[in-house]
Amino acid sequence: MLKAVQTISIFQKQPESQAFVAGQVIFEEGQAGDVMYGVLEGEVDISVNGKIVEAIQPGDVFGTGVLIGIKNRTYTATAKTHCKLAFLDEQRFLFAVQETPMFALQVMRSYSQRLTRLAHQF
Numbered sequence: 235m236l237k238a239v240q241t242i243s244i245f246q247k248q249p250e251s252q253a254f255v256a257g258q259v260i261f262e263e264g265q266a267g268d269v270m271y272g273v274l275e276g277e278v279d280i281s282v283n284g285k286i287v288e289a290i291q292p293g294d295v296f297g298t299g300v301l302i303g304i305k306n307r308t309y310t311a312t313a314k315t316h317c318k319l320a321f322l323d324e325q326r327f328l329f330a331v332q333e334t335p336m337f338a339l340q341v342m343r344s345y346s347q348r349l350t351r352l353a354h355q356f
Contacts, residue, residue, distance in 0.1 A: 251320045254313035260297075263310045267300035269321040270341075276317025280348075281310045287352060289314055298345050301327050309352075 251274060254260055260278065261267055271278075278290040287309070290296050296311055301324050322330060331338040 251318050254317050254319065256313055256315050258313045260311040260313060260319070261307050263307055265307045266305070267297060267307050269323050270295055270297040270301050270327060271311070271319045271321050274318045274320055277314040278317060278319075279312045279314045281312065282308070282352065288348065295341055295344050296348075297321075298341055302345075 254276075260271065263282065272295045273290050273292045275292060277292075278296060279286050280288040280290060280296065290311075297307070299308060300306070301322070331341075
């Protein structure tokens with residue numbers, strides 16, 4: 235799967251990562267944010283208004299909206315399992331987009347697919 239391999243590669247190059255235990259909230263709906271996340275290991279549940287709407291798998295990204303103009307988080311992200319996440323702030327995100335244009339396309343696809351799924355659930 236090219237998408238997962240390339241996305242993980244970008245996130246694995248980041249100098250820092252964070253570990254979360256199952257059930258730990260990564261961020262909450264309505265919170266301000268300044269980083270996006272890539273799942274290196276484990277799974278993350280995405281919920282809106284307390285309802286789980288998606289499980290994010292290794293190789294995928296989430297939390298992108300705050301880096302492209304959305305003021306606050308539009309959903310809650312919770313570790314479904316023990317997980318290891320890498321993150322990009324705006325500066326690192328822009329660098330990754332500039333250096334790897336396919337990364338930008340993958341992020342846009344992930345974001346638009348998530349929005350489409352959410353729209354069909356409500």
